Amino acid sequence: MTVSLQFKHMCGDKDSAALDIVFIHGLTGDPEGTWTNGEETFWPCWIADDLEGVCIYTAGYPSSLFEKWSKKEMDLHERASSLVEHMVSHGIGTRPVAFVCHSLGGLLAKEMLRAAVEAQDEDWNAIGQQLKLTIFMATPHKGAQLASILKFAFPRMSSRFIDTLSGDTGYVADLYNGYRDIAQKSGITTIAYYEKYKTKNVALVVSPDSADPGCLKTRPIAVDADHAGICKPASKEAPVFVSLLRHLKKALETCPMPGFNEVGSGLSPDDYSQKSEDDRRTLQEKLIDAGKEHEYATANNLQSKFARKYHRLGLFNEAKTKHDALLSAVEQRFLTHVFGPKICAGAPDAEVSAAVQEHVIDALCARAEFGVLSPTAVLQALYYLTEQCHIQWDKP
Incomplete structure (x- = not known):
């Protein structure tokens, strides 16, 4: 479990990448552990193996269930602003970006996008402008059943994140509408997955209905896993990894490669009103x-x-x-x-x-x-x- 703000480059050549992919964990998650499967493999680096031109990062933030930590935690809006500032300080936003989010991490990503779009800081704005793809893995866009169960069964576990996940405050609904509108206006592709197995045989944390982000053309996809296992594909042949790779590849194809505007035949000059010297045929x-x-x-x-x-x-x-x-x-x-x-x-x-x-x-x-x-x-x-x-x- 993360106890401090973290942002780390995991794999991929930062100098030659065309697309930055940021993995954002959920409640009680960890920037590496959340994305490590049963074989103790940090599987997001499989993406860098299969797609030339991507760079993999993880974002970490305090996200405890326990009351002693919840008193220290920022609310989701504060955490989003803190993480956006941390990311732009590491150069995120200078080229196209994709977010891959698990559970609460999806709500945090939506709040980050809203903060970036509304900010007066040009570096923050760049994240909103450069975001091409958001992938939600079991994100409770309309509140989560388990959050309500935890509040009922363990009232002293009063983390702010549980309150947010429950959907009782209306915050989740407001964020739902905000992300949908921004994504449609900005042309952000949105992909969503939801679990089919009950967590600890008790309950589905995120139902198919709650997993729906409400975006045009987005149809939530079922995964044979529980809430924790949905973000831990066992191999490159796992359906969820194959699907993720397909959507990330499509996003990458829309990104200009680094150095494309450097000196060379047929590359973009500053002024298209002037003819290039390379090929003067009519x-x-x-x-x-x-x-x-x-x-x-x-x-x-x-x-x-x-x-x-x-x-x-x-x-x-x-x-x-x-x-x-x-x-x-x-x-x-x-x-x-x-x-x-x-x-x-x-x-x-x-x-x-x-x-x-x-x-x-x-x-x-x-x-x-x-x-x-x-x-x-x-x-x-x-x-x-x-x-x-x-x-x-x-x-x-």
């Missing part, structure tokens, strides 16, 4: 060389529309900043998911087109930070980048 020449000359009329029309709007914006205003962000995202996703693995590998046109649709158009249209973005707008940006010599459609 849009038509590039499409002809790629065997796509039949697409030129449409491509030229699309890029012209984008160019007229883009150049009217001038050099310094909010609209141009948003357009630059879109151009950067289109370029990065094209180079990462289409140019390297498809075009340079000699993939057929149908496969290249499918990759553009899935990894560039569909992926960016689903991202909330660009607002309501149409597939046509993404294609306009894509062909504008081609005309400006920042991307190409044929092998070097």
Whole structure:
């Protein structure tokens, strides 16, 4: 059990990571013990083994059941603010983030997100802006049955965390609504799991209904485990680990890799209004060389529309900043998911087109930070980048 605030890097190369994954324990939990299985293996490092580009951290905080400790504990709002400050002091928020939370840790993560979004501190704001994925493992979004049982059977065990878990104060309901709204507005993917076995054969700590965070597209997933065992997969073949890995991999695919904007061919310059020096062929020449000359009329029309709007914006205003962000995202996703693995590998046109649709158009249209973005707008940006010599459609 943790008795002090802790934040620790566990595995993964911090210098080359594209996604930071923070594991947050629950009531009476421990930053390492909670995530250590029966084989005495700290299993989150399996993720770093299987996914290149992730960095694993654990967060720890006092979370005792016992009355002598509860008098010293912060409430959940205070603890969230304390942990956010501790995390930004360790560099969290400078790149995309995912939270993996057990039980009470999920409520703490939701309060941390709310504190980060509402803060005046830009470093705190960054955590809210960079959070891409939250995974809840048996988190009581609507209160927990066991908390009520503990309060009834052991009234002197008056931890503030038990009061919070019970849902009697209305705090959990308020946090439920707050997280749901922020997640939807910010485009945060939310995954939830719940236990199927009773803890100590007494009760389900978190019911399927309570495990539901109320987010659009989130369907809670049952796990063959009790409340303590749900966060301790025995092997990489365990269904809950396979599922976690799938969702973390999808989040990682949306993250720009470190060094992507450093010197190199086709990488993002500061000003997209200027043509790159690396490949000065025209849009038509590039499409002809790629065997796509039949697409030129449409491509030229699309890029012209984008160019007229883009150049009217001038050099310094909010609209141009948003357009630059879109151009950067289109370029990065094209180079990462289409140019390297498809075009340079000699993939057929149908496969290249499918990759553009899935990894560039569909992926960016689903991202909330660009607002309501149409597939046509993404294609306009894509062909504008081609005309400006920042991307190409044929092998070097």
